Amino acid sequence: MSPLDQLFSNYLPVFLGTGIGAILVISALVGSRLLAPYSEERNKGTTYECGMLPIRRASTNVGMRFYLYAILFIVFDVEAVFIFPWALSYLAVGPQAYWEMVVFVGILAVGLAYAWKKGALRWQ
Amino acid sequence: MNLEAFHFIGPAIVLLAGAVLVLLADLATGRRACVRPLAMLTLAAAALYAATQAAADTGGQAFGGAIGVDRFTIYVALLLIVITAAVVVAGEPGLTRVAQRGEFYALLLASTASMMLLAQARDLVAIFVALETTSAVQYILVGLGRDARASEAGLKYLLTGAIAAAVLLYGFVLLFGIAGSTSLADISRAVAETGDETRLAVVVAFVLIAAGVGFKMAIVPFHAWVPDVYQGAATPVTVFLSAASKAAGFAIALRLFYTGLGGGDTPVSADWAKLFGVLAAVSMTLGNLAAIQQTDVKRLLGYSSIAQAGNIAVGLAAVATGSTLGPAAVLFFLGTYAATNLGAFIAVIAVGARVGSDELRDYAGLLRRSPGLAIVLVLCLLSLTGLPPTAGFLAKLYVFNSAVQGGEQWLVWLVVVAVFNTALSAYYYLRWARTILLDEPLDPAPFQPPAATNAVLTAAALGVLFFGIVPTPLIDAARSAAAALA
Numbered sequence: 001m002s003p004l005d006q007l008f009s010n011y012l013p014v015f016l017g018t019g020i021g022a023i024l025v026i027s028a029l030v031g032s033r034l035l036a037p038y039s040e041e042r043n044k045g046t047t048y049e050c051g052m053l054p055i056r057r058a059s060t061n062v063g064m065r066f067y068l069y070a071i072l073f074i075v076f077d078v079e080a081v082f083i084f085p086w087a088l089s090y091l092a093v094g095p096q097a098y099w100e101m102v103v104f105v106g107i108l109a110v111g112l113a114y115a116w117k118k119g120a121l122r123w124q
Numbered sequence: 125m126n127l128e129a130f131h132f133i134g135p136a137i138v139l140l141a142g143a144v145l146v147l148l149a150d151l152a153t154g155r156r157a158c159v160r161p162l163a164m165l166t167l168a169a170a171a172l173y174a175a176t177q178a179a180a181d182t183g184g185q186a187f188g189g190a191i192g193v194d195r196f197t198i199y200v201a202l203l204l205i206v207i208t209a210a211v212v213v214a215g216e217p218g219l220t221r222v223a224q225r226g227e228f229y230a231l232l233l234a235s236t237a238s239m240m241l242l243a244q245a246r247d248l249v250a251i252f253v254a255l256e257t258t259s260a261v262q263y264i265l266v267g268l269g270r271d272a273r274a275s276e277a278g279l280k281y282l283l284t285g286a287i288a289a290a291v292l293l294y295g296f297v298l299l300f301g302i303a304g305s306t307s308l309a310d311i312s313r314a315v316a317e318t319g320d321e322t323r324l325a326v327v328v329a330f331v332l333i334a335a336g337v338g339f340k341m342a343i344v345p346f347h348a349w350v351p352d353v354y355q356g357a358a359t360p361v362t363v364f365l366s367a368a369s370k371a372a373g374f375a376i377a378l379r380l381f382y383t384g385l386g387g388g389d390t391p392v393s394a395d396w397a398k399l400f401g402v403l404a405a406v407s408m409t410l411g412n413l414a415a416i417q418q419t420d421v422k423r424l425l426g427y428s429s430i431a432q433a434g435n436i437a438v439g440l441a442a443v444a445t446g447s448t449l450g451p452a453a454v455l456f457f458l459g460t461y462a463a464t465n466l467g468a469f470i471a472v473i474a475v476g477a478r479v480g481s482d483e484l485r486d487y488a489g490l491l492r493r494s495p496g497l498a499i500v501l502v503l504c505l506l507s508l509t510g511l512p513p514t515a516g517f518l519a520k521l522y523v524f525n526s527a528v529q530g531g532e533q534w535l536v537w538l539v540v541v542a543v544f545n546t547a548l549s550a551y552y553y554l555r556w557a558r559t560i561l562l563d564e565p566l567d568p569a570p571f572q573p574p575a576a577t578n579a580v581l582t583a584a585a586l587g588v589l590f591f592g593i594v595p596t597p598l599i600d601a602a603r604s605a606a607a608a609l610a
């Protein structure tokens with residue numbers, strides 16, 4: 001068996017799992033369609049068969065503001081992720097590590113200043 | 125690590141620092157006037173830095189071998205700086221739809237810096253990071269315009285780019301699996317020892333990589349984004365994409381396939397020679413056939429750039445068959461194509477700013493309305509066709525010659541296809557030239573482009589003529605750059 005075949009044979013369980021999963025889902029759907037009683041009643045199509053009629057659409061618009069905040073959050077999230085390993089290896093690397101982090105945080109600060117100046121932090 | 129490592133990526137650092145400065149200056153002053161000179165100053169400083177590197181013949185590797193500097197990277201860096209400088213100097217009239225000037229110049233500089241790093245990268249991870257930085261910046265650049273078309277173009281570019289990046293990454297993963305290392309030097313050793321059992325994996329890997337890089341080079345079948353993005357983006361962005369991004373794409377393709385996959389003497393080189401041969405033939409034919417039907421000049425130049433990418437890919441195919449002229453021919457073609465395309469696109473910017481549209485019929489009688497502009501544009505069209513005495517002729521000659529020198533029967537046929545395509549392309553290039561020279565103008569009022577545009581147009585025209593008559597300086601530079609690649 002060549003190394004490449006060996007590599008792919010490692011994935012055999014994955015392929016088997018995918019196949020069995022697909023067969024299970026398809027047989028459940030087809031089986032219930034074939035075996036279960038089926039009614040064409042109009043009310044069966046509503047959201048709740050009894051009770052309140054739903055008003056408005058289920059999907060609503062989410063404000064763009066949240067999107068901006070999410071982006072800004074990710075920036076600082078990533079910054080934090082970088083700072084942890086930096087703090088651990090700080091003593092080993094020495095002053096160069098300090099200046100590299102200053103540059104990195106400085107560039108992110110420019111980004112924050114940009115967002116601030118452009119009014120991304122104002123909740124209007 | 126020492127300071128020499130930072131000296132190696134000096135020009136890119138200068139550009140990135142300049143990008144931050146441009147952004148800050150734009151924020152602090154809020155005036156548009158200061159950002160453009162600052163961007164020019166940054167480019168001049170970076171060019172000076174790269175020139176001193178070239179003069180000192182700087183060479184070596186840094187960052188654990190992930191980044192290198194040699195004549196090839198300096199050639200690409202200077203080419204990119206010249207293209208960006210031309211866009212900064214003459215792009216202003218084409219930015220009417222772009223309100224965010226500070227962002228535009230900052231992103232332009234950042235994109236140039238990452239493309240320079242891309243040419244310097246010698247490690248799969250560094251290549252991927254540089255390539256994606258380049259792309260991410262360009263997605264925003266394309267979508268900067270204040271209209272639905274630019275947004276659509278930006279989204280299209282982003283979606284196709286994301287797929288291309290994923291495909292490229294699959295290829296890289298396979299290469300890493302084969303070689304057990306991300307360094308191109310190790311990979312080329314592993315590929316050279318390819319046996320029958322790993323051969324298929326290597327072939328699949330380089331097909332995937334060709335697809336990923338093909339997106340940047342805009343060759344068929346990875347070209348679907350080109351016409352819409354070229355048309356939708358602000359014209360200066362289109363210039364940048366068609367000249368700089370394409371040059372960076374071919375530079376990294378040369379690096380990956382020539383250095384990484386071991387040039388012309390590995391067990392798989394015949395396979396990728398044929399791959400690029402087929403892609404080149406299809407690109408040229410489809411690009412030219414589609415360009416014939418266009419009435420919008422930006423779309424026309426978009427399809428033309430696909431066809432030209434096919435011409436350059438003939439050189440890539442030649443590289444794989446062991447043609448020693450191949451890499452130098454590709455680099456020479458990229459240099460002349462940059463000059464030609466800059467001239468054509470900047471003429472399009474000047475006409476678009478005056479007429480307010482990019483329709484072919486608006487170029488009627490341009491010779492009588494703005495003679496200088498018309499002559500430069502016609503010269504560039506002749507160069508795109510590949511007629512002497514322009515640089516485009518010599519570029520095609522060198523690329524085709526390198527293919528014939530490869531010595532394979534099918535490469536000769538590829539050149540035949542390419543020559544046939546040149547005739548095909550002459551139809552729409554020369555039709556455009558005829559519209560400019562002979563047709564009755566719709567609006568006879570004469571006009572004069574701004575001084576900065578005139579300066580860049582003159583420089584482009586001189587470049588097209590100079591390298592068409594005295595190609596030696598550029599050829600020598602391309603040769604020594606190619607020698608560094610081997």
